[in-house]
Amino acid sequence: MKYIQDLVKTLQGGTNTTGVFLGLLTLVTVIAAVAHLSFIFLFDSVGVPWMARANVASVLVYVLSALLIQNGRHMIAMVLIVGEILLHGILAVAVIGWDSGFHYYIILIMPVTILSNFHASWFKAVVATAVGVLYMALDFIFRNATPLDVIPPPMLQGLHYFNQASTLVILAMLATAYYRLVANAEASLRHQACTDPLTQLQNRRFAMEVAQHEAAVFERGGRPLALVLGDVDHFKRINDVHGHETGDTALKAVAQALREGVREVDHVARWGGEEFLMLLPSTDEEEAMRVSERVREAIAQIDLVHQHQLVPISITLGVSLLTPGESIEQALARADQALYKGKKAGRNRVILAGHEA
Numbered sequence: 001m002k003y004i005q006d007l008v009k010t011l012q013g014g015t016n017t018t019g020v021f022l023g024l025l026t027l028v029t030v031i032a033a034v035a036h037l038s039f040i041f042l043f044d045s046v047g048v049p050w051m052a053r054a055n056v057a058s059v060l061v062y063v064l065s066a067l068l069i070q071n072g073r074h075m076i077a078m079v080l081i082v083g084e085i086l087l088h089g090i091l092a093v094a095v096i097g098w099d100s101g102f103h104y105y106i107i108l109i110m111p112v113t114i115l116s117n118f119h120a121s122w123f124k125a126v127v128a129t130a131v132g133v134l135y136m137a138l139d140f141i142f143r144n145a146t147p148l149d150v151i152p153p154p155m156l157q158g159l160h161y162f163n164q165a166s167t168l169v170i171l172a173m174l175a176t177a178y179y180r181l182v183a184n185a186e187a188s189l190r191h192q193a194c195t196d197p198l199t200q201l202q203n204r205r206f207a208m209e210v211a212q213h214e215a216a217v218f219e220r221g222g223r224p225l226a227l228v229l230g231d232v233d234h235f236k237r238i239n240d241v242h243g244h245e246t247g248d249t250a251l252k253a254v255a256q257a258l259r260e261g262v263r264e265v266d267h268v269a270r271w272g273g274e275e276f277l278m279l280l281p282s283t284d285e286e287e288a289m290r291v292s293e294r295v296r297e298a299i300a301q302i303d304l305v306h307q308h309q310l311v312p313i314s315i316t317l318g319v320s321l322l323t324p325g326e327s328i329e330q331a332l333a334r335a336d337q338a339l340y341k342g343k344k345a346g347r348n349r350v351i352l353a354g355h356e357a
Contacts, residue, residue, distance in 0.1 A: 021116055024177045026069050028170055029081065033062035035166060042159075048149045050095055058088055078116070082109055086134075093138060097147035099156055101163035106135050108167060111174050196270040198248060199255035207269030207277055211328045214281050218322055226288035227328075228278035229335040230258075230295075230317040233347040235274035238313075242306045250313055253302045261295035276315075277332075285321055285352065292317045292350040300348060316342040320353035 036058040043051040061084045068077035085105050092102030113127045151159075194206030202210070214225045232238075232254055239247040251274065258268045258276055267279040278295070280288055296315055304311040318339030322331045334353040342351040 021177070022069055022074060024173060025077070025081070025112070026066050028173070029062045029066040029069070029077075031170070033059050033066070036062065042155075046151045046155055048096060048151060050149070051092065054088060054091055058084055082113075085109055090138065093142045093147075094145075095148045096151055096159075097156065098139070098142045098145070099160055101160035101167075103135065103138055103142075104163050104167035106131065106138070108170055108174075111171065115174060115178060199252055199270050201255050201259065201276070202267060202269035204269060204271055204277075207267060207271070207279065208328070210267050211279055211332075214279060215322060215328050217281075219324070223282040224284060225322040225331075226278075226280040226283040226285070226319060227322065227331050227335050228280065228288065228292050228295075228317055228319050229271065229332065229339050230276045230278070230292075230315045231339055231343070232274040232276075233314045233316055233343075238311060242309075242311055246304070246306045246311060250302075250304055250311065253304060254299055254313065254315065257298040257302060258295055261298055262291060266291075285319075288319050288321065289350060289352060292319055296348065296350055314348035316347045317350045318342060318353060319350060 036055045039055040040052050040059070043049070043055065061080050065077040065080045065084075068074070068080070085108065089102050089106045092100055096102075109131045110128045113131075114124050116124075194202055196203045211225075211227070214223075217223060218225050232250065235247065235250070238250055251270075254276065255268070255270065258278065262268055262278060262280070265281055266283075269277045269279075271277040278291075280291060283291070296317055299313055299315045302313045304313055316339055318335040318337065318341070320331050320335040320338060322328070338351040338353040342349045345351070
């Protein structure tokens with residue numbers, strides 16, 4: 001049961017095409033093995049030993065295929081699965097008739113082949129076309145042909161609808177997996193488009209979009225907005241003395257401290273280089289200064305060691321509150337001016353726009 005749950009989790013959360021497809025293929029093999037296991041007893045009970053023995057072989061093929069997929073033998077597993085579907089489908093319609101519905105499974109080869117990423121597009125087109133032609137040929141040959149073994153009509157009808165339902169379920173699974181893959185890929189792309197790759201904070205472009213939205217809310221008489229612009233002190237010295245790798249580590253540590261120092265409704269972005277921006281909605285002047293001071297202290301306490309030497313880290317922060325009729329750019333400019341004053345006053349401090357250091 002845990003094995004099935006792990007496969008379902010892979011299908012729900014995967015963004016890797018190969019991983020999702022193989023997870024889906026493995027799940028299908030498990031379901032197919034269970035279904036064919038039940039067919040063994042069914043055909044044995046109605047006196048069709050050929051089909052009972054064929055389903056024994058089918059169960060073994062699907063179990064082997066699942067093991068091959070888990071061990072990285074994807075191509076061999078694909079060949080076995082496709083071969084089993086074709087042979088079993090042809091044998092079933094020849095032995096017990098077209099109305100049994102086993103031919104439906106042959107159709108599944110087309111979407112499975114197209115969704116796989118193991119072959120070139122031309123190969124997929126050839127396989128899909130060949131399967132389509134084969135299916136139509138089987139329809140022409142066996143639809144009105146007399147089966148080798150006649151089973152009771154109620155049993156035949158039950159088989160038909162069972163196979164039809166199974167095919168629809170597998171098609172639905174394929175469609176669901178494809179949808180989830182596309183949706184997760186889109187979400188991943190959106191995340192990449194608005195995230196700084198080093199710090200995993202929001203990037204400048206996305207932060208500006210958020211800021212513009214919050215400014216619009218403020219202009220409509222909504223909640224206030226505080227902007228905090230910070231710059232890591234003597235960052236160039238950290239890079240020059242300790243190396244760029246240490247500098248990157250320092251930026252990631254600062255980003256973590258900023259992320260932990262704000263609320264869930266707040267936004268933290270890497271503004272550029274060693275500069276960071278905090279957007280604090282529903283925050284007045286006093287609260288903005290308190291948050292900024294808390295963040296400054298947390299950054300000053302970061303223990304970054306390089307070659308047994310402590311690397312001091314601090315940040316200077318400029319704070320401004322958006323005022324009526326003011327643009328985001330103007331509020332940011334005031335925060336930047338306050339930041340500049342803090343740098344001139346000795347760094348490692350918080351300055352409110354309009355106040356002298």
